[in-house]
Amino acid sequence: xxxxxxxxxDTDPGATHEDDWLGTDPQAACTLAxxxxxxxxxxxxxxxxxxxLGFGAVPGPMAALIHLTEVLVxxxxxxxxxxxxxxxxxxxxxxxLTIMQGMDxxxxxxxxxxxxxxxxxxDAPAHRRLMAxxxxxxxHF
Numbered sequence: 835x836x837x838x839x840x841x842x843x844d845t846d847p848g849a850t851h852e853d854d855w856l857g858t859d860p861q862a863a864c865t866l867a868x869x870x871x872x873x874x875x876x877x878x879x880x881x882x883x884x885x886x887l888g889f890g891a892v893p894g895p896m897a898a899l900i901h902l903t904e905v906l907v908x909x910x911x912x913x914x915x916x917x918x919x920x921x922x923x924x925x926x927x928x929x930x931l932t933i934m935q936g937m938d939x940x941x942x943x944x945x946x947x948x949x950x951x952x953x954x955x956x957d958a959p960a961h962r963r964l965m966a967x968x969x970x971x972x973x974h975f
Contacts, residue, residue, distance in 0.1 A: 836873040838901050841885040842874040851888070875901075899933065905928055907968060910961050914972070919961075928960035929966055943969070 836855060840847035849855060849926050856863045874880065875898065885897035892900065906926055913921045949969025954962055965972055 835867040835901075835905070836858055838885065838897070839867070839874045841887075841897070842877065864886045867909055877931060902926075902930060903934075909962070911970075912964075914961075922961045924960045927964040931960060931964040934964075934967060939967075 836849070837851060839845070855867065875891070879884050881894035882899060883894045883897070884891050885894065887897070887900065895941050910927065912921050913919055939948075943950060952966040952969060953974075954966035956963075958966070962972055
């Protein structure tokens, strides 16, 4: 979140992607990052910004979709890994999956981003269908 904030506000993030952003108080660090992130995306003309990511510059709307994917998918990863599925937003997962299925998603399946889709049932919860589409094998959850 802090890197997106820096890109949206043309400021220095203060650390790199691989650094420890949580420190000794992960909850406070995450709350601060979320507050800054929310404010940055709500700035006038935020979607008119070009955001530089590790694989190149993308227009604001695509950056917003990528960022939503980061937050929602990794949040779902954490909820599943810690058996806290009540925190998963099924409607957001359903909407993101619909958007992704309507895109040419193959360019995002390069190594390090997303794997090939994993089979899952059509009646599985939205979060499971989203994660399977992104190549997550949820057999152990």
